[in-house]
Amino acid sequence: MSYASAAMIFDLHSHTRCSDGSLEPLELVARAIDQGVDVLAITDHDTLDAYTGLSFEQGQLRLVAGIEFSTQWESTGIHVLGLNIDPGGDAIRAGVHYQTEARRLRAGRIGEILEKKGIRDAFAGAAALAQGDYIGRPHFAQYLVDIGRAKSVEDAFRKFVGDGKAGDVKQHWADLAQVVQWIRDAGGIAVLAHPLKYKLTRTKLKRLLQVFIQEGGQGMEVVSGKQNPQQTAGMGQLCAQMNLLASCGSDFHKPDTCWGELGRFPALPRNVTPVWERF
Ligand code: AMP
Ligand code: MN
Numbered sequence: 257m258s259y260a261s262a263a264m265i266f267d268l269h270s271h272t273r274c275s276d277g278s279l280e281p282l283e284l285v286a287r288a289i290d291q292g293v294d295v296l297a298i299t300d301h302d303t304l305d306a307y308t309g310l311s312f313e314q315g316q317l318r319l320v321a322g323i324e325f326s327t328q329w330e331s332t333g334i335h336v337l338g339l340n341i342d343p344g345g346d347a348i349r350a351g352v353h354y355q356t357e358a359r360r361l362r363a364g365r366i367g368e369i370l371e372k373k374g375i376r377d378a379f380a381g382a383a384a385l386a387q388g389d390y391i392g393r394p395h396f397a398q399y400l401v402d403i404g405r406a407k408s409v410e411d412a413f414r415k416f417v418g419d420g421k422a423g424d425v426k427q428h429w430a431d432l433a434q435v436v437q438w439i440r441d442a443g444g445i446a447v448l449a450h451p452l453k454y455k456l457t458r459t460k461l462k463r464l465l466q467v468f469i470q471e472g473g474q475g476m477e478v479v480s481g482k483q484n485p486q487q488t489a490g491m492g493q494l495c496a497q498m499n500l501l502a503s504c505g506s507d508f509h510k511p512d513t514c515w516g517e518l519g520r521f522p523a524l525p526r527n528v529t530p531v532w533e534r535f
């Protein structure tokens with residue numbers, strides 16, 4: 257695939273209702289076009305449902321098939337994007353199936369943990385809020401708000417299900433090597449999502465990237481949503497130093513929240529190779 261102009265806007269990280277976003281796939285595409293996005297990857301958590309019956313040519317916008325897999329490294333929950341995959345491939349389909357089952361088991365476990373904290377019926381409550389295959393911490397958070405145990409979704413994450421809290425269950429996911437292999441078997445590029453979100457020291461982040469590269473990882477998100485120029489420069493430097501391809505995306509979930517808008521994030525720095533050069 258070749259792309260005409262350096263001025264094109266690539267948003268290679270976004271979510272729909274098929275995971276924890278609020279828009280239908282075609283509503284997301286329409287919004288991306290409104291925001292001037294030229295190339296969009298829908299990267300729902302552990303599912304490819306958004307691609308069912310979806311054309312890759314959407315007027316002036318081109319879609320690149322993607323996914324965001326959940327996994328863990330040491331004790332840190334991490335996310336790996338698979339970009340430019342063939343969503344019909346057997347290996348990635350088997351991977352999605354594995355992760356769906358992992359999500360179901362994990363949701364049961366989260367329910368048990370919350371039960372011990374005196375929160376009744378959290379699994380049933382979260383399952384009732386979930387649609388399709390995706391059941392996740394946002395559903396537990398919403399249930400906690402609905403029953404008055406948290407003031408807001410944000411508060412529920414802070415107290416119960418956020419990273420490092422009791423409901424942050426990670427052990428069910430396929431391991432890092434496995435998710436990277438699924439992506440590569442589908443002809444895609446494995447990209448470490450939002451490296452700054454893991455709150456690792458620079459030394460530990462480098463160690464993660466070294467392991468990621470050993471397992472077949474090829475890229476990292478240098479720009480993820482709103483971030484300051486120092487963060488962009490720092491991630492660009494790290495990306496170049498590790499010889500990785502650079503990706504960028506909004507991680508859009510819903511309109512009108514503090515989360516990033518589609519297409520609205522800083523440009524990639526000049527010293528990196530954009531991942532789309534390998535699409
Ligand atoms: P899960 O896929 O079940 O691990 O849930 C993780 C998802 O929860 C992330 O992809 C975010 O969309 C959402 N999330 C994580 N932290 C927060 C937070 N503090 N407030 C609201 N949503 C969050
Ligand atoms: Mn999410």
Ligand code: MN
Nearest residue numbers: 324335449450
């Ligand atoms: Mn993520």
Ligand code: MN
Nearest residue numbers: 269271324507
């Ligand atoms: Mn995401």
